[in-house]
Amino acid sequence: xxxxxxxxxxxxxxxxxxxxxxxxxxxxxxxxxxxxxxxxxxxxxxxxxxxxxxxxxxxxxxxxxxxxxxxxxxxxxxxxxxxxxxxxxxxxxxxxxxxxxxxxxxxxxxxxxxxxxxxxxxxxxxxxxxxxxxxxxxxxxxxxxxxxxxxxxxxxxxxxxxxxxxxxxxxxxxxxxxxxxxxxxxxxxxxxxxxxxxxxxxxxxxxxxxxxxxxxxxxxxxxxxxxxxxxxxxxxxxxxxxxxxxxxxxxxxxxxxxxxxxxxxxxxxxxxxxxxxxxxxxxxxxxxxxxxx
Ligand code: ADP
Ligand code: MG
Numbered sequence: 001x002x003x004x005x006x007x008x009x010x011x012x013x014x015x016x017x018x019x020x021x022x023x024x025x026x027x028x029x030x031x032x033x034x035x036x037x038x039x040x041x042x043x044x045x046x047x048x049x050x051x052x053x054x055x056x057x058x059x060x061x062x063x064x065x066x067x068x069x070x071x072x073x074x075x076x077x078x079x080x081x082x083x084x085x086x087x088x089x090x091x092x093x094x095x096x097x098x099x100x101x102x103x104x105x106x107x108x109x110x111x112x113x114x115x116x117x118x119x120x121x122x123x124x125x126x127x128x129x130x131x132x133x134x135x136x137x138x139x140x141x142x143x144x145x146x147x148x149x150x151x152x153x154x155x156x157x158x159x160x161x162x163x164x165x166x167x168x169x170x171x172x173x174x175x176x177x178x179x180x181x182x183x184x185x186x187x188x189x190x191x192x193x194x195x196x197x198x199x200x201x202x203x204x205x206x207x208x209x210x211x212x213x214x215x216x217x218x219x220x221x222x223x224x225x226x227x228x229x230x231x232x233x234x235x236x237x238x239x240x241x242x243x244x245x246x247x248x249x250x251x252x253x254x255x256x257x258x259x260x261x262x263x264x265x266x267x268x269x270x271x272x273x274x275x276x277x278x279x280x281x282x283x284x285x286x287x288x289x290x291x292x293x
Contacts, residue, residue: 009288017271018281019256025267028250029285031232035180035278036223036245039191039201040149041078041238042255042275044167048078050086052143052150052164054136064161066092068153071110071117074100079151080108082165105192105215105241107151118154121194123213125152125159132159140164144196147204169204176275177205183282190214190222192241220244236270236278238262253278 002023010020020026037043055064069087072080073094087094097110097117107120118124122140125132132140132152136159140150143164153160180187189210191198198212211222219237223245226233235242235249238258243265246252252266255273263269270277 003292005288005291009284013281013284016277016280017256017274018277018284019269019271020281021267021269025251026281026285026288028232029234029268029281030289032185032234032251032282034186034188034226034231034233036188036190036219036226036233036235036249037275038219038237038239038242038245039189039193039198040167041258042236042242042273043173043189043201043205044169046078046167046238046255046257046273048082048149048165048167050082050163051148051166053086053161054139054164055161056132056136056159058158059160062090062092064153064163065090066095067112067115067117067155067160068119068151068163070095070097070112071100071108071119073097074110075102075108077102077108078167079149079165083151083163115155116157119151121213122150122152125154128154128157130154130157130159132162136162141196144194145200147197147200149193149197169201170273170275172274172276174205176277176279177207179276179279180282181206183279185282190219190245192216216241216244220248223248234278236275238273251281253281 006023013020053061069084072083097112100110102108107124109118140162148164148166150164189207195212202210233249234251235245236253238255240261243261246265253268254262254266256269256271257273
């Protein structure tokens, strides 16, 4: 039977917006020594906005945004929503795209008026030997070093431009990470985003270990490797791309603001996506377990 104090603990968590799935989660949380966090939508707001549009020489700003929005209109990724919102704000008529395909953690592709469009990470384009000019790569790097995400657009295997998208760090994140470190927990950031963007965000938050360009499978494998090394791991994330890692962790922590798949894979849900709930859960489990002993 579940001890009374565990039920009280779960109830107390719920009152503070920390939804704990069952008694076992509260027990396991006490032993957690490593907290792995996703970047986009977990450390950051997850409401990104287009802040920079740089067309290739043959393209206009509007033309680039229009063709990108036509493809992204069929994607549910937060980056896609940002591009579609920007196109609508600029009164661009969004065309229909055919043969849409999403490559999780890499990008998207589709046909727009029989033109083949690719949008995603720099790697997506370089893997297909699509080169951007150096001036544009430098400008993109500069945006990334400022913490923005940059996606690259190719049309008919030719580079068409880059779009910079900014997603501010949640107001509550710095304090939340500070408390976790004060509790003696190691914080590691994992992201599918590019290295320079990841570095900028990690530096701003004082997170000394981070890994960029990480696929959903890599996130899962990373958590599993930590566990194999004897660590007790909590993993916090918001997206479909985090679900395998959330399920693999000793304690999966989903953002209540995130996707249903993440919430289903997790033992803890932070109602408003406020990461201070992780430390609250850790403290709650330590208190609850010491009450039982
Ligand atoms: P994160 O781990 O930060 O939540 P994802 O794994 O979802 O990020 O995505 C990683 C990268 O893949 C993005 O930074 C972007 O370059 C690319 N990407 C994924 N989906 C899209 C999309 N719909 N449009 C453009 N780029 C995308
Ligand atoms: Mg995310």
